[in-house]
Amino acid sequence: DTGVSQDPRHKITKRGQNVTFRCDPISEHNRLYWYRQTLGQGPEFLTYFQNEAQLEKSRLLSDRFSAERPKGSFSTLEIQRTEQGDSAMYLCASSPLVNREWVNYGYTFGSGTRLTVV
């Protein structure tokens, strides 16, 4: 297992287009998270899955954003009708579920997908 993988690493799109990002978490991790990060800021929580169930979604998240995690494995994040303000690094992370067993590991983040909307 090589960690959390994200694809693509970079995406340039025109305003109004739809984009989809993929995240492959560490295989034994039940929990998967999506964060967004803009330059000079810390990551901002978007949504989280436990297995295939989406258990939390940021109230700040536009309805143009949707995420799925079919079969509790990989996850996709789709942004519809992209806007210039969506330009950011989109980070995926995973962690195990068991009773803070993760305490020795924290989240494992991928390298992110950098989105540029022109």
Next chain:
Amino acid sequence: LAKTTQPISMDSYEGQEVNITCSHNNIATNDYITWYQQFPSQGPRFIIQGYKTKVTNEVASLFIPADRKSSTLSLPRVSLSDTAVYYCLVDPDSNYQLIWGAGTKLIIKP
């Protein structure tokens, strides 16, 4: 609004010990304190986590006083490759919605 306050930036030199302090005055009983490191164009990387007193691993030490209202990340004998942004987070047991501040940009000089 971030739950933590840390310096925006710090400078140090190779071979020195670096201490980064974080304030978390409103920490809750079930919160853990976690530190991450982030290099440009990469995702954050977990460094260390603790609840109270002192925790040490192969990378860093974390000192937490009895009142838990602050914590200090200690990096021994830093090198140029330790130049990065360091984030301090308080992490509720639910652990799914971390709130990140802007972090501390640490620059190590030769």
